[in-house]
Amino acid sequence: MIEISNLEKSFGSNQVLKGVSCTLETGKCNLLLGGSGTGKSVLLSCIVGLQKPDIGSITFDGTVYTNAKVGIRQEIRRKIGMLFQGSALFDSMTVAQNVDFPLQMLTPDMSAEERRDRVEFCLKRVGLENAGNKMPSDISGGMKKRVGIARAIAPNCTYLFCDEPNSGLDPATSIKIDELIYEITHEYNITTAIITHDMNSVVGIGDHIIFLHQGKKLWDGTKEEILNAEVPELREFIFSSSLVRAAKRVEEEDGPQGLEQLAQEPLSEL
Numbered sequence: 001m002i003e004i005s006n007l008e009k010s011f012g013s014n015q016v017l018k019g020v021s022c023t024l025e026t027g028k029c030n031l032l033l034g035g036s037g038t039g040k041s042v043l044l045s046c047i048v049g050l051q052k053p054d055i056g057s058i059t060f061d062g063t064v065y066t067n068a069k070v071g072i073r074q075e076i077r078r079k080i081g082m083l084f085q086g087s088a089l090f091d092s093m094t095v096a097q098n099v100d101f102p103l104q105m106l107t108p109d110m111s112a113e114e115r116r117d118r119v120e121f122c123l124k125r126v127g128l129e130n131a132g133n134k135m136p137s138d139i140s141g142g143m144k145k146r147v148g149i150a151r152a153i154a155p156n157c158t159y160l161f162c163d164e165p166n167s168g169l170d171p172a173t174s175i176k177i178d179e180l181i182y183e184i185t186h187e188y189n190i191t192t193a194i195i196t197h198d199m200n201s202v203v204g205i206g207d208h209i210i211f212l213h214q215g216k217k218l219w220d221g222t223k224e225e226i227l228n229a230e231v232p233e234l235r236e237f238i239f240s241s242s243l244v245r246a247a248k249r250v251e252e253e254d255g256p257q258g259l260e261q262l263a264q265e266p267l268s269e270l
């Protein structure tokens with residue numbers, strides 16, 4: 001569990017985070033939801049330690065990260081897997097070399113053979129067992145995301161952070177990537193945080209959703225609760241999506257079962 005308490009962050013006179021407190025739950029997909037410019041990426045950067053918050057604290061499973069000694073920070077960072085927007089693969093390396101890279105960096109005790117087994121295992125887990133020798137330029141956007149996920153989980157991460165994992169993907173591929181992240185999160189009990197403004201993801205994999213608006217957390221809850229949330233800014237956000245209007249209609253007509261069924265299908269087909 002990651003506990004974020006009263007986080008504030010400004011850039012010059014622009015106060016981006018205005019006292020955000022929230023919890024990222026273990027073994028769940030925690031979605032950071034909100035419009036453009038609301039501070040989602042800045043919050044994630046603070047959590048993974050790329051930015052330093054001005055005020056507030058971040059605690060990883062009871063260990064305070066903010067202002068901790070270098071050794072403690074490194075120890076926590078070692079447990080963090082990151083799926084970057086646009087996958088950010090190394091273009092000059094094969095798929096297998098990309099997945100091997102963090103193992104080389106982070107697990108010096110592993111033998112070459114152990115690393116090879118781990119790479120093979122992770123590529124198989126994301127459905128790419130035959131793609132190890134391919135170059136990133138030779139695979140599709142969805143496959144690149146899969147490689148990014150394999151690379152993120154290769155060193156057995158405890159925490160997984162994904163910045164807009166669906167950006168640039170078609171709706172059907174997006175759902176497959178969401179499902180993969182969801183399965184891996186539950187299978188390995190990872191604390192996963194996913195930045196998104198995709199309502200498909202919300203109704204599909206939102207175990208715990210945190211809604212940010214203008215640098216503040218205005219609501220948090222589950223995918224079952226979100227469609228009936230009473231926060232006006234959140235309602236405006238979700239109902240501006242025609243897909244969600246359609247989902248709401250299904251819920252009204254068929255109840256929660258209809259919604260569950262819908263989560264199995266691409267909403268865009270409505």
Ligand SMILES: Nc1ncnc2c1ncn2[C@@H]1O[C@H](COP(=O)(O)OP(=O)(O)OP(=O)(O)O)[C@@H](O)[C@H]1O
Nearest residue numbers: 011014016034035036037038039040041042043197
């Ligand atoms: N390194 C930085 N220096 C100065 N300002 C920054 C920096 N990073 C982010 N900001 C500002 O912080 C605000 C929030 O940005 P952020 O990238 O967190 O938004 P976001 O919610 O992730 O939006 P999007 O959905 O478009 O990715 C913006 O006004 C942005 O200009």
Ligand SMILES: [Mg+2]
Nearest residue numbers: 040041042195
């Ligand atoms: Mg962002």
